[in-house]
Amino acid sequence: MKNSKPLVLMTYELPENWMGDLLNQFNVIKGLPDQRGLDKNLIIHLDQVEGILCLLDDPLPGNLLKKAPKLKVVSTMAVGVDNIDVSTCTRLGIPVGHTPGVLTEGTADLTVALLLAVCRQLFTASKDARQGHWTNWDPTGWLGVDLKNSTVGIVGLGKIGTAVGERLKGFGANIIFTNRSPLPEKISSLNAKQVSLDELLKTSDFICLHTPLTEKTINLIDEKEFQIMKPSAILINAARGPVVNTSALLRALKNGQIRAAGLDVTDPEPLPPDHPLFELDNCLITPHIGSATIQTRKTMALMAIENLKAGIMGTQLPFCVNPEIYQ
Numbered sequence: 001m002k003n004s005k006p007l008v009l010m011t012y013e014l015p016e017n018w019m020g021d022l023l024n025q026f027n028v029i030k031g032l033p034d035q036r037g038l039d040k041n042l043i044i045h046l047d048q049v050e051g052i053l054c055l056l057d058d059p060l061p062g063n064l065l066k067k068a069p070k071l072k073v074v075s076t077m078a079v080g081v082d083n084i085d086v087s088t089c090t091r092l093g094i095p096v097g098h099t100p101g102v103l104t105e106g107t108a109d110l111t112v113a114l115l116l117a118v119c120r121q122l123f124t125a126s127k128d129a130r131q132g133h134w135t136n137w138d139p140t141g142w143l144g145v146d147l148k149n150s151t152v153g154i155v156g157l158g159k160i161g162t163a164v165g166e167r168l169k170g171f172g173a174n175i176i177f178t179n180r181s182p183l184p185e186k187i188s189s190l191n192a193k194q195v196s197l198d199e200l201l202k203t204s205d206f207i208c209l210h211t212p213l214t215e216k217t218i219n220l221i222d223e224k225e226f227q228i229m230k231p232s233a234i235l236i237n238a239a240r241g242p243v244v245n246t247s248a249l250l251r252a253l254k255n256g257q258i259r260a261a262g263l264d265v266t267d268p269e270p271l272p273p274d275h276p277l278f279e280l281d282n283c284l285i286t287p288h289i290g291s292a293t294i295q296t297r298k299t300m301a302l303m304a305i306e307n308l309k310a311g312i313m314g315t316q317l318p319f320c321v322n323p324e325i326y327q
């Protein structure tokens with residue numbers, strides 16, 4: 001290798017002012033703009049690579065990571081790490097960095113924006129107005145539902161779920177939630193009640209998903225779960241697409257098992273433009289933009305680079321998913 005600086009593989013292009021001094025410190029090889037993951041351009045460097053900088057839709061399976069004997073760190077510009085084989089990294093002693101905390105508020109804002117847009121039919125109303133269907137003030141046109149006094153069920157009361165609960169409490173909604181473990185302080189700060197998933201699904205007017213994607217949460221919302229929801233329920237998913245079974249969701253929306261859905265994440269992702277979910281008026285889909293504010297995305301990039309640098313220098317990552325490797 002001509003350059004003696006540590007080799008970093010970066011699966012994507014970032015604006016220059018989001019990259020700090022990355023390009024000065026390391027020999028950075030970037031992936032092809034239209035490819036996800038370690039494309040063939042990057043894979044050929046696996047035997048030399050010391051750091052990998054990736055995004056949430058770049059699959060990093062164990063069999064690839066094992067082919068990188070010099071790898072000192074994997075750093076993702078995301079809080080979710082379901083694309084990375086973290087247990088293999090841990091076994092190999094490779095720290096995995098992510099970007100927790102910084103995207104909490106942005107993602108909570110987007111969740112509430114989606115919820116309001118769906119419950120007040122903003123998308124359909126705006127489309128109809130543009131297409132000349134706004135002929136008079138229609139007393140029964142584009143009717144939505146109230147948030148005040150409604151029941152919002154939050155599935156997964158972590159940082160983002162809590163931030164969503166705080167915002168919706170301000171709209172006068174009653175909050176209930178599920179969580180892996182009992183959370184007494186959060187119950188009191190939100191005046192919210194912890195319930196079983198079944199109870200939450202049966203009683204909520206709005207259901208907001210904020211759980212990470214794990215083996216336990218894949219298809220958490222499937223046929224059976226849609227069957228017990230109210231026909232007036234609105235489902236919002238700003239967590240991970242596979243938490244909801246897409247075919248079951250499509251059926252539930254088409255058959256009126258639930259009223260509507262707002263999805264910032266889908267399975268598959270990206271959702272092909274000819275997917276039947278795009279044909280439904282009661283489904284609003286945005287392209288995984290929960291954290292997409294200028295400030296948040298820049299901070300995420302800088303955090304990911306901080307993690308990468310620490311890993312290559314052999315110091316503990318500031319935001320580490322598997323800190324047990326340091327024990």
Ligand code: DGY
Pocket residue numbers: 056077078079080081103239288289290291292
């Ligand atoms: C994450 O970082 O995991 C989010 O989904 C990005 O918006």
